[in-house]
Amino acid sequence: MLANDELKTKGIRITREHIADYLHILSNHGYKESTVKAYKRNLVKFYNMLPDEKKIYPDTLARWQDRLMKEGYMPRTINLISSSVNGFFASLKLWEFQARPHGFEFGEDKQPEITRVEYLRLLSAARMMGKHQTYLLVKLFATTDITVQELPHVTVDAVKAGQVYSYPSGLRHCQKIPKGIRAELISFASQNNISSGPIFITRTGKNLNRTAVTGSIQKLSRAARVDPEKCNPRCLRKLYQATMENINDRLNLFAEREHDRILEQEQSLIQWEAPNIGK
Numbered sequence: 001m002l003a004n005d006e007l008k009t010k011g012i013r014i015t016r017e018h019i020a021d022y023l024h025i026l027s028n029h030g031y032k033e034s035t036v037k038a039y040k041r042n043l044v045k046f047y048n049m050l051p052d053e054k055k056i057y058p059d060t061l062a063r064w065q066d067r068l069m070k071e072g073y074m075p076r077t078i079n080l081i082s083s084s085v086n087g088f089f090a091s092l093k094l095w096e097f098q099a100r101p102h103g104f105e106f107g108e109d110k111q112p113e114i115t116r117v118e119y120l121r122l123l124s125a126a127r128m129m130g131k132h133q134t135y136l137l138v139k140l141f142a143t144t145d146i147t148v149q150e151l152p153h154v155t156v157d158a159v160k161a162g163q164v165y166s167y168p169s170g171l172r173h174c175q176k177i178p179k180g181i182r183a184e185l186i187s188f189a190s191q192n193n194i195s196s197g198p199i200f201i202t203r204t205g206k207n208l209n210r211t212a213v214t215g216s217i218q219k220l221s222r223a224a225r226v227d228p229e230k231c232n233p234r235c236l237r238k239l240y241q242a243t244m245e246n247i248n249d250r251l252n253l254f255a256e257r258e259h260d261r262i263l264e265q266e267q268s269l270i271q272w273e274a275p276n277i278g279k
Contacts, residue, residue, distance in 0.1 A: 011055030019043045022091045034256040042084035061085055061099040071147045074241045114230040114239050125224035134216040139181050141236035146175050148210045148233050151200045159185045
């Protein structure tokens with residue numbers, strides 16, 4: 001699949017069949033099943049974030065990387081997904097659509113990391129201080145991948161449906177809302193007479209801005225005994241991302257071990273025994 005200049009301008013539509021064919025190629029080239037599944041997970045994530053027409057352009061991946069960096073994604077996560085997408089593009093001979101992992105080698109991420117214990121102390125402090133909205137903000141950022149910019153998309157209808165959609169940089173972002181916080185958000189909206197539209201608003205009905213959101217969380221710092229530098233949406237989202245990465249790593253390891261166990265069982269039942277030359 002070669003991309004001529006006209007196709008680059010109009011964009012090239014990719015399909016799930018393209019992804020399936022690429023994964024089949026990886027399997028045939030001896031990639032481990034756990035590795036193929038990781039590639040599939042990364043490619044599906046990228047595919048789902050594309051606009052409805054599912055077209056890509058030479059700068060699509062680079063713009064997507066920039067957006068994730070600004071939203072506070074961990075460099076390791078962006079690098080892993082980008083590597084999968086670059087390999088996929090190479091299989092389609094779309095080399096000009098690939099993107100370098102720019103921004104990942106410019107030194108370590110200086111953003112402090114918040115622990116789960118500190119996160120729980122923030123929740124307790126918000127509850128003790130009667131800061132219901134701040135409590136929900138802390139919980140939302142620590143349990144989902146939603147950013148401050150996406151808060152206006154956290155509407156009553158979206159929460160009831162369990163999914164929040166946004167289109168930053170023209171790329172679709174779908175984020176599921178966990179069942180527990182979903183119920184808390186609906187209850188909060190009901191208590192504050194919010195029957196439709198965004199749930200996180202000011203007393204005058206305006207959307208919360210970044211300054212207001214960060215300020216409300218930092219006010220919990222002293223009571224929660226947490227460093228103020230950790231009391232912000234980005235640190236809380238990094239906690240969510242680190243948690244999900246650890247879970248995925250454990251799942252991949254478990255899957256690989258389970259696959260090895262199945263193969264060993266099958267090997268013990270049926271195997272081609274080598275002839276005994278000595279007899």
